[in-house]
Amino acid sequence: MKKIWIFPIILLSILACWFACSTAIIPVPKDAVDVNQKGEPYKKYWSVCVGAGRANEGLRASWLEQLNQVHQNCGFQYVRMHGLFNDDMCVYTEKNGQPVYSWMYIDELFDRMLAMNVRPFVELGFFPSEMAGKNPETGTSKTQFWWKASITPPSTFDKWAGLVKAFTQHCVDRYGIDEVMNWYFEVWNEPNLDRGFFDGGKSQYFELYKVSVKAVRSVDNRLRVGGPATSNFVPDARFKGEREDRSGFKETFNTIDLNTLNWQAVWMDDFLKYCEKENLPVDFVSCHPYPTDYAFNPNTGKGEGRTRKVFATYQDLNWLRNTVAKSAYPKAEIHLTEWSSSPNSRDRNHDMLHVAAYIIKVNLDCIGMANSLSYWTFTDVFEEKNNAGASIFHGGFGMINFQGLVKPSYHAYRMLNALGDEIVYRENGKFISRDSKTGKIVILLYNYPEEMNDDIPDRGDMEPKASYGFPPKSFSIALKNLTAGAHFTVEQLDENNGNVYQAWKSMGSPEPPTREQIQKLKLAANTLQTESIRADRKGTLVWEKKLKPWTCVLIRQE
Numbered sequence: 118m119k120k121i122w123i124f125p126i127i128l129l130s131i132l133a134c135w136f137a138c139s140t141a142i143i144p145v146p147k148d149a150v151d152v153n154q155k156g157e158p159y160k161k162y163w164s165v166c167v168g169a170g171r172a173n174e175g176l177r178a179s180w181l182e183q184l185n186q187v188h189q190n191c192g193f194q195y196v197r198m199h200g201l202f203n204d205d206m207c208v209y210t211e212k213n214g215q216p217v218y219s220w221m222y223i224d225e226l227f228d229r230m231l232a233m234n235v236r237p238f239v240e241l242g243f244f245p246s247e248m249a250g251k252n253p254e255t256g257t258s259k260t261q262f263w264w265k266a267s268i269t270p271p272s273t274f275d276k277w278a279g280l281v282k283a284f285t286q287h288c289v290d291r292y293g294i295d296e297v298m299n300w301y302f303e304v305w306n307e308p309n310l311d312r313g314f315f316d317g318g319k320s321q322y323f324e325l326y327k328v329s330v331k332a333v334r335s336v337d338n339r340l341r342v343g344g345p346a347t348s349n350f351v352p353d354a355r356f357k358g359e360r361e362d363r364s365g366f367k368e369t370f371n372t373i374d375l376n377t378l379n380w381q382a383v384w385m386d387d388f389l390k391y392c393e394k395e396n397l398p399v400d401f402v403s404c405h406p407y408p409t410d411y412a413f414n415p416n417t418g419k420g421e422g423r424t425r426k427v428f429a430t431y432q433d434l435n436w437l438r439n440t441v442a443k444s445a446y447p448k449a450e451i452h453l454t455e456w457s458s459s460p461n462s463r464d465r466n467h468d469m470l471h472v473a474a475y476i477i478k479v480n481l482d483c484i485g486m487a488n489s490l491s492y493w494t495f496t497d498v499f500e501e502k503n504n505a506g507a508s509i510f511h512g513g514f515g516m517i518n519f520q521g522l523v524k525p526s527y528h529a530y531r532m533l534n535a536l537g538d539e540i541v542y543r544e545n546g547k548f549i550s551r552d553s554k555t556g557k558i559v560i561l562l563y564n565y566p567e568e569m570n571d572d573i574p575d576r577g578d579m580e581p582k583a584s585y586g587f588p589p590k591s592f593s594i595a596l597k598n599l600t601a602g603a604h605f606t607v608e609q610l611d612e613n614n615g616n617v618y619q620a621w622k623s624m625g626s627p628e629p630p631t632r633e634q635i636q637k638l639k640l641a642a643n644t645l646q647t648e649s650i651r652a653d654r655k656g657t658l659v660w661e662k663k664l665k666p667w668t669c670v671l672i673r674q675e
Contacts, residue, residue, distance in 0.1 A: 143657045149595035152558050156539030156551050163480040164192035164534050165489035166238050168455055168514075170499035171200035171264070175226045180498045183517045185233050187495045191516075191527070192534035196230065197238035197454050197491060199306055202245055202280065203266055209245035209280060216279060220287050231292065238454065238491075240346070241281060241329055242305045242314075243267050248276050252316055259316040263503040269316040274328040281332035285340065294337055303403055303454060304329045304344040309383045311360050318359035319384060323391045330398055343401035345388045346454060350406055350433045352378030370412040375425050382406075382437055393445035401450035401488070402441055406433040407460040422461060427565070430456070430479045434486040451486075455493040457514060462501055464512040468618045473525035473610060474565045474667045480533055481548050481561070484540075492516065492530065508628060510618050520635055522617050523642045525669075528610045532561055532671040547592065558599070560672040564590045564664040589663040594672065599656040604675045607660075609646040611668040617642035 167187060174180050175198065187193050202208050206222045227237055244250075249258045249267035258269045271277065289297050308315035308322040315322060322345065330342040347356075352375070355365030372378060382404045392399050408429040409422050434451070441449055458464070458472050466472050480490060497506065497515035506513055509520055516527040537550035537559045548561045566587040612619060620641035621627075627634055650672075652658040664670065 142655050143653045143659050145597050145657050146595040149597040150542045150549055151598050152596050153598045156541050158539055159484050162487055162489050166195040166197055166491040167193040167495045168491050168493040169196050169198040169495060172198050172226060173205040174498050177498060180496055181229055183496045188233055188235050191530040195236045195238040197240055199240060200243060200266055203243055204246050205264060211247050216276060218283050236300055239300055239302045240306055261313060262501050268314055270321050274325060278328045278332045281329050282335055285333050285336040289336055298339055302333045302342045303346050306346050307348040309347045309356050327395055327397055341400040342398055343403055345384050346403045347383035348405050349410055350380040350382055352380045356383045366412045375423055380433060385440055389444040389446060399446045399449050401452050403452045403454045405455035406430050406453055409459045431482050434483055438486055450488040452488055453490045456490050457493045462514050467512050467514055468510040468524055470525045470612055470616045470667045473529035473669050474563045476526055476529040477563045477669055478565045510621060522638050525610060525616060528615050535559055535671055535673060536561060557674040560594060562592050562670040564666050564668050566666045587666040589665045591663050593661040596658040599652040599658055601654045601656055603652040605650045606673050606675055607648045607650060608671045611665060614646040
């Protein structure tokens with residue numbers, strides 16, 4: 118009988134030794150963070166809204182599947198997209214000169230989004246072709262993209278106002294006013310780019326805003342409206358007049374250090390003054406603070422992407438907050454309805470590891486400065502150019518590529534979404550948070566090298582120069598007053614873990630991958646380096662590690 122009990126006794130002894138070692142008492146470091154100290158509540162504004170290409174793409178199964186994925190794991194609550202009234206949505210025709218509306222495609226899209234608990238951030242645009250006007254100089258209607266978005270304003274906005282009102286009324290009838298009051302109605306997209314999205318002048322856009330918000334508010338005065346949805350900030354006079362003046366690029370193009378210039382949101386001052394004069398509602402202001410400026414080179418006649426420092430977004434939001442505070446609309450919300458490391462849909466950085474650390478740094482640096490900073494976009498199911506991309510990794514905007522492979526940018530937003538809603542401690546590269554409901558601690562670390570104070574370069578189809586060659590950085594976490602043996606899971610995104618672009622390159626860059634290769638790439642894309650760590654018996658946790666450049670680490674209490 119004695120022999121029978123030997124093995125259980127040995128096993129219990131081993132387990133006891135393991136527990137004692139795993140929870141051995143650690144001296145409490147002097148700089149340890151007290152997890153019970155008062156936290157600072159904040160809003161996770163990065164999870165409010167995300168962008169998508171155009172509305173018609175939202176009728177595809179893969180688009181809907183990826184939207185559900187980023188909603189579940191990244192927390193996005195709204196989606197903004199172009200082309201709601203484009204011809205491919207079959208919304209508007211005319212019969213005997215009278216408008217005929219059809220909401221079938223919009224209903225299909227909105228129904229499926231709302232079933233996922235994702236709301237539309239409604240961008241009102243573009244003109245249906247039967248409504249569009251003709252450019253007085255060319256005598257034709259101007260379109261954008263291969264899917265021919267009509268951007269030339271008609272001589273009057275009467276039919277447009279009728280469309281906007283009918284659409285708004287339909288949404289209220291279908292979904293109820295209590296639901297639609299949670300939506301945002303934004304007038305147009307980047308109307309300052311007359312060569313791109315609005316074949317008209319500043320005054321025409323202001324008139325378009327007036328008739329649009331009046332049409333929306335005629336359905337219910339509580340609905341939220343805003344604009345002007347202009348493009349990236351500029352430091353020069355190119356948009357001071359009615360239309361873009363390319364001679365205004367010269368100062369920007371010829372300045373060596375762009376950060377010495379005074380960057381401002383396009384049209385914002387004039388827009389707010391116009392709305393005040395016309396007694397128009399502005400529930401929110403919107404613009405697109407990309408850190409890259411496509412300055413026009415007067416010597417070559419071509420645009421060239423010039424990037425600002427990594428702090429550009431913080432500076433832009435600070436300017437915008439001050440401008441809104443001094444206006445007649447100091448309580449207006451601030452929604453940055455497009456943002457990314459670059460406004461180029463063929464920028465390799467969008468696919469790579471570097472952008473994840475950039476996303477995390479900028480979003481954490483700008484807490485409290487905006488109501489939303491909407492990443493452009495969640496998916497590479499995106500067709501602004503006349504092809505879907507020459508490669509499965511073509512530098513597309515999306516945080517998930519066409520084949521459903523998640524990029525490092527996806528992990529950046531997943532990690533940001535995992536944070537608690539109270540700030541316990543923060544410094545550059547380290548963010549310690551607490552969930553106010555559960556009391557659990559969530560930590561986010563990132564190594565954005567100080568040597569890369571300049572923003573991630575816009576390299577087009579080229580590989581970025583920024584490499585992994587910078588020295589690693591030491592990180593340490595010291596927490597006290599946890600529960601004894603508190604368990605944490607550590608996830609690490611780095612050059613070899615969760616970096617799908619690198620995994621694809623290591624596979625030989627197959628074009629296109631086989632079904633079996635796609636499954637292997639999905640596994641590589643979703644697999645991060647993980648480990649488990651525990652606090653000691655006194656509730657102290659100490660964790661130290663050297664992280665290579667661009668590495669991002671999520672430490673989550675289970």
